[in-house]
Amino acid sequence: MSKRVVITGTGMVTPLGNNTKSTWEGLLTGKSGLDYIKNFDVSGFKSRVGGEIKDFASRHLQKKYGIDEIIERIPEYGHLLAAADEAMQDAGIPCGGDEMLSMGSGGTNVLPFVENAQLLKRYTSLSRSDTDSFVRQTQSAYRDFLFLARENNRPAFLLNRLLGLSAVPKDIHVACATGTQVVAAGYDLIMAGRSSRVICCTVQPLNLWEFIAFYLLDTQGEYDGPPAGTSRPFDRKRNGFVMAEGSAALILEDMELATRRKAPHVYAEVAGYGITSDAYRLTDPHPEATHSAEAMRLALKHSGVEAADVDYINAHGTSTVENDRLETKAIKDVFGRMSYDLCINATKSMTGHMLVTSGLVETVVTALSLHEGRMHPTINLEEPDDECDLKYLAGDRAVEAPIQTAMTNSFGFGGHNISMVLKKIA
Numbered sequence: 001m002s003k004r005v006v007i008t009g010t011g012m013v014t015p016l017g018n019n020t021k022s023t024w025e026g027l028l029t030g031k032s033g034l035d036y037i038k039n040f041d042v043s044g045f046k047s048r049v050g051g052e053i054k055d056f057a058s059r060h061l062q063k064k065y066g067i068d069e070i071i072e073r074i075p076e077y078g079h080l081l082a083a084a085d086e087a088m089q090d091a092g093i094p095c096g097g098d099e100m101l102s103m104g105s106g107g108t109n110v111l112p113f114v115e116n117a118q119l120l121k122r123y124t125s126l127s128r129s130d131t132d133s134f135v136r137q138t139q140s141a142y143r144d145f146l147f148l149a150r151e152n153n154r155p156a157f158l159l160n161r162l163l164g165l166s167a168v169p170k171d172i173h174v175a176c177a178t179g180t181q182v183v184a185a186g187y188d189l190i191m192a193g194r195s196s197r198v199i200c201c202t203v204q205p206l207n208l209w210e211f212i213a214f215y216l217l218d219t220q221g222e223y224d225g226p227p228a229g230t231s232r233p234f235d236r237k238r239n240g241f242v243m244a245e246g247s248a249a250l251i252l253e254d255m256e257l258a259t260r261r262k263a264p265h266v267y268a269e270v271a272g273y274g275i276t277s278d279a280y281r282l283t284d285p286h287p288e289a290t291h292s293a294e295a296m297r298l299a300l301k302h303s304g305v306e307a308a309d310v311d312y313i314n315a316h317g318t319s320t321v322e323n324d325r326l327e328t329k330a331i332k333d334v335f336g337r338m339s340y341d342l343c344i345n346a347t348k349s350m351t352g353h354m355l356v357t358s359g360l361v362e363t364v365v366t367a368l369s370l371h372e373g374r375m376h377p378t379i380n381l382e383e384p385d386d387e388c389d390l391k392y393l394a395g396d397r398a399v400e401a402p403i404q405t406a407m408t409n410s411f412g413f414g415g416h417n418i419s420m421v422l423k424k425i426a
Contacts, residue, residue, distance in 0.1 A: 003190070003191055003193075003254060003255070003256075004254070004255035004256075004269055005186075005187050005190045005191065005252055005253070005254065005255070005269065005270045006252070006253055006254075006255045006258055006266050006267070006268065006269050006270070006425065007250050007251065007252060007266070007267045007268050007269075007270065007363075007364075007367045007422075008090075008091040008092075008251045008252075008253050008258050008263040008264075008265055008266055008267070009086075009087040009088060009089075009090035009091025009092075009093070009249075009250060009251035009265065010086070010087055010090055010248075010249070010250050010251075010267065010364045010367070010368070011082070011083035011084060011085065011086030011087035011088075011090065011247075011248065011249040011250070012024075012083055012086075012246070012247070012248045012249075012361055012364060013053060013056065013079040013080075013082050013083050013246055013247045013248070014033060014051070014053070014244075014246040014248075014351050014354065014361060015033025015034065015051030015052060015053065015054070015244050015245070015246065015351055015352060016031060016033040016350060016351060017033075018053065018054075018055070018056055018057075018082065019082075019086055020086060020090070020364070020368075023351075023361075024365070024368055026350065027347065027350055027351075027365065027376035027398075028374060028376050028397075028398040029396070029397070029398075030350070030376070030377050030379045030395065030396030030397060031350060032227075032228035032229075032231075032349075032350050032379060033051050033054075033244070033350060033351055033352065034049055034050065034051050034227050034228050034230060034231060034242055034244070034350075034352050035049065035050075035052070035227045035228070036048050036049060036050075036227055037049065037050040037052060037206070037211075038052065039052055039206070039207075040207065040208045040211070041208075042211065045211075045215055046220075046222055047215060047220035047221065047222055047240070047242075049221070049223070049227040049230045049242050050206050050211070050242060050243050050244060050245075050352065051206070051242060051243070051244025051245065051246070051351055051352030051353075051354065052206055052244070052245060053075070053079055053245055053246065056075065056078060056079065056082070058071045058072075058075075058078040058081075058082070061078060061081050061082060061085065064085070065081065065162050067162065070158070075205070076155075076203050076204070076205040076245065076247065077155065077158060077203070079203060079245070079246065079247040080105075080155060080159060080201060080202075080203035080247045080249075081159065081162060082247070083201065083203075083247040083248050083249040084159060084163065084199060084201050084249040086249070087199065087201075087249035087250055087251050088163075088199070088249075088251065090251075090264075090265060091251040091253075091263060091264070091265065092261075092263060092264045093197070093251065095163055095164055096163060096164030096165065097164070097165070097166070098165075098166055098167055098195075099165055099167070099195065099197045099198065099199055100165070100167045100168075100169070100170065100186070100189055100194070100195040100197075100198045100199070101156060101159060101160055101163070101165055101167070101169035101170070101198070101199050101201065102169070102170045102172065102182045102183070102185045102186040102189070102198050102199070102200045102201070103153075103155065103156035103159065103169050103170065103171050103172065103182065103200075103201050103202070104171070104172045104173060104174075104178035104179060104181070104182045104201075104202040104203075104356045104357075104360070105153075105155040105156070105171075105173070105202065105203045105204070105356060106173070106175075106178065106202075106203075106204045106355050106356035106357075107204060107205055107207065107209065107210045107355070153169075153171045155203050156169040156171045157169070159201060163199070165199070167195070170185050170186075170189070172185055173356075174412055174414065174416040175355070175356070175412030175413040175414050175416055176316075176318075176353070176355055176356065176358060176359065176410060176411065176412035176413060176416075177359060177410045177411060177412035177416035177417065177418045178202060178355075178356035178357075178359060178360075178410075178412065179202045179248065179356055179357055179358055179359025179360030179361065179362070179363065179410060180273070180359030180360065180362070180363055180408065180410040180418045180420055181275065181359070181410075181416075181418050182200045182201070182202055182359075182360055183200050183250065183252070183270065183273075183359075183360065183363050183420065184273045184275065184418060184420065185198075185200075186198035186199075186200045186252040187252060187270050187272075187273065190252060190253070190254050196253065196254045196257045197251065197252065197253045197254070197257065198251075198252045198253075199249065199251060200249060200250050200251075200252060200360065201247070201248070201249040201360075202247060202248055202249075202356050202357040202359075202360045203247045203356075203357065204244075204245055204246055204247070204354050204355045204356045204357040204358075205245050206243055206244060206245035210243065210355075211243060214243055217283060218240075219240050219241060219283070219320060220240045220241065220242065220243065221238065221239050221240030221241055221242050221319055221320075222239060222240065223237075223239075228379075228380075229380050230242050230319075231319045231348055231349050231350070231352055231353075231380065232319050232349065232380040232381065232382075233315070233317035233318065233319045233324055233346035233348060233349050233378055233380075233381065233392070234317065234324050234328070234346065234378065234381055234384060234385060234388040234390075234392050235319075235380055235381050235382060235383055235384065235385065235388075236383040236384065236385045237382075237383060238319045238320065238321060238324060238385075239319075239320075239321065240319065240320055241318045241319050241320055241348065241352070241353040242319070242348075242352035242353060243352060243353060243355070244351055244352030244353055244354045244355075245354060245357075246351065246354040246357045246358075246361060247357055248357050248360040248361045248364055249360075250360065250363065250364055250367070252270065255269070266425050267367040267368060267370070267371045267425070268366070268367035268370045268371060268406075268422045268423060268424060268425060269422065269423040269424075269425060270420065270421075270422055271302075271303035271304070271305060271405075271421040271422060271423045272299055272301075272302030272303030272304070272305075272420070272421050273298075273299050273302060273303075273418060273419065273420040273421065274294070274295040274296060274297065274298025274299035274300075274301070274302055274418065274419050275295060275298070275416075275417065275418045276291040276292070276294045276295040276298065276417045277291060277414075277415045277416060277417065278290075278291045278292075278415025278417065279291075279415055280415050281415070282413060282414055282415075283413055284322065285322060285323060285326050285411060285415070286326075286415070287326070288329075289326040289327070289329045289330040289333065291415065291417055292326065292327065292330040292409070292411050292417045292419075293329075293330035293331075293333040293334050294417075295409075295417040295418055295419040296330060296331070296334045296407065296409070296419040297334055298419070299407060299419040299420060299421050300334075300421065302421075303421035303423075305405055305421055305423075307334060307335050307336075307338060308338060309404070309405045310335070310342065310405050310406065310407055310421070311342070311343060311401070311403035311404055311405055311406060312342065312343045312344070312345075312366075312369060312370075312375055312401075312403045312405075312406040312407070313331065313342055313343070313344045313406065313407045313408070313409065314344075314345060314346075314347060314362045314365055314366045314369070314406065314407070314408040314409070315327055315331075315344050315345065315346050315392075315409055316346075316348075316409045316410055316411045317345075317346025317347070317348050317349065317378070317392075318348055318353055319346075319348060319349070319353075323411065324385070324388055325385065325387045325388060327409065327411070328387060328388045328389070328390055329387075331344070331390065332390075339390055340390060340391065341391070342390065342391060343375055343391060343393055343399065343401060343403070344378075344390055344391055344392045344393065345375055345376055345377065345378045345392060345393045346378045346392065347361065347362050347365050347376070349378050349379045349380055349381070350376075350379055358410065359408070359410035359418070362408050362410070363408055363420065363422070365408075366406045366407075366408045366420075366422050367422055369403065369406060370403055370404070370406055370422055370423070370424040370425075371424070371425075373400055373401060373402055373403060374398045374399070374400050375393055375398060375399045375400075375401065375403070376393075376398055377393050377394065377395045377396055377397055377398060377399070378392045378393050378394055378395075379395075379396055381394035381395075382394075403424065404423065404424045405421065405422075405423050405424070406421070406422050406423075407419055407420065407421050407422075408420050408422070
């Protein structure tokens, strides 16, 4: 029997809720997780809306894993651990062992803006003879935090240690395509026989440094109405994405292992994927959508699926003018006339853009849609763009349909494109 890779556990911490259930229910009911940013001062910016984690409590994690200061100082590590812990519980697997970790992180471990400025001012005013004193005082004040803040792979190191995983984690950084490529990497590890189970995780904070960087790129959306209306994928009035934070996790397993151990849930099968690179510009997609379309074609080929078999696409759907238009063009190029019959939705209309975490959240959402036969709406789609004329499931209520095969797209800065095909478990 050929090897099959399935999803057996999920965990999410998003602007819609601090677990999979609340996030999924929020999506199905057309609820927005966006509001004015409260965790740092954005009063001087035109864009003031974001997707922040709300009412997150880490006490149970501190008790279970014996940690406190790191999570208190770096909240996103708490989000990451919560998502991973939920996914493992959902899959019914114990903590620790030889499972492999496939991990992506973005913008983590950043000292608050004011603290950075204070440290810089203090350091540059020191004479050479005072340097040792400065180092000792800083190490005393920040301890593990400074160590964790030095490298992008620190979230993977921390999670591997806390979960007691003995295998070296696979750490991935490809901008907004990261979350889906984390799943692709886990799929490859299982298909190659290097692991029978992979824990796939991502973490993305929302902090002032990240906010300023994307503000300078002029990518953030503005809207005259309530904050919930700012993210408007495929709508004529869309003018940019809304930054958000979040973490997600899913458990991938060899189907044979999941069946043998009688896994409590088998949500969907990961059938295959396609990855391409635009090799065009850092922040702009290729103007002909050539390589994003090719990623979809490769995903179909790798999965052994015909275009006519696909029922549903969870779109990248960022709410930026060019991305939404070009994703629509790519879908039309791949699916032709059939593209008008596809059910398509945009999770970011409610969560905002969680950057590296978005693709993993959207993979979980696609799996849940297949499992339950329900697809969430795309909110704020009130005036469709003439060039965005497909069936994007506009409204504020879920659509029920017996979908069997789905695709999810993630296209990131740097021209990173990935499309993944998931199938319903028969």
